[in-house]
Amino acid sequence: MADDTDRPESHEEIMWATHQALCTHGYADLTMRKIAAESSKSHSLLAYHYNTKDELIAAYLDFLTDLLHADLEETDGADPLERLEGFLDYFTVGTEVYPERLQVAFLELQMVALRNEELREKMAEHDTENFGLLAGIIDDGIEQEVFRADIDSEAYAKFILLSVMGASEHETTTGIEGLTDDVRALLRTDVVEALLIDSSGDSDSPFS
Incomplete structure (x- = not known):
């Protein structure tokens, strides 16, 4: 799981944008630009923090686990x-x-x-x-x-x-x-x- 210091600003927004883009386009047609289009962040910002879409997907999987952790804590x-x-x-x-x-x-x-x-x-x-x-x-x-x-x-x-x-x-x-x-x-x-x-x-x- 990524450390908080490694996460870009508005990490949660980027993760939900990834979630929406995955739901809309599927993995095969997913691109960094399509993810950026689901958020207020630019393609260049995403590319700065994540070299590939698979790297972004890895962060998204961690995000899903974090969501479940938070729900269970409640x-x-x-x-x-x-x-x-x-x-x-x-x-x-x-x-x-x-x-x-x-x-x-x-x-x-x-x-x-x-x-x-x-x-x-x-x-x-x-x-x-x-x-x-x-x-x-x-x-x-x-x-x-x-x-x-x-x-x-x-x-x-x-x-x-x-x-x-x-x-x-x-x-x-x-x-x-x-x-x-x-x-x-x-x-x-x-x-x-x-x-x-x-x-x-x-x-x-x-x-x-």
Whole structure:
């Protein structure tokens, strides 16, 4: 994550401009000029601080993680189940922060990352941060004695988040409606239920 001293003035405006440009044009047609057109900043200012659009995309991925960090900080001390649900809302296609057009752009980014080592590393860092944030919510639930103490929070976090992200990606690419809703419903009734100390189901978890 970039240090604040390395960020240009109006960093947040530039990041939201990148967000809007990605949603509008996708990754393939994205240019620094198109990003600048979504903000009050000039193309030359963006080019001064970011050598390439991939460098700007890397900063944008950090920005998304920062947004999620900020949202989670506001819910510190809240019910762990509500925090978990709110976390998953962030990765569900169709929200203001994560519209379907952004999902399409992220799918493009994944394809580019197959042959772009720097971008692949940044996307891996982004995912790892998100896994850690969700594992932290589960750990808080364990500390509050809402979730069982014998579970592997990191394994659960990866499984839950990848399930929702995978469903969202497939729903976007295939157009099959309801995939994400179905997966989330199953996560609630089977996987998340298995986290609870007072779960009436089988307490033996394959992720323990």
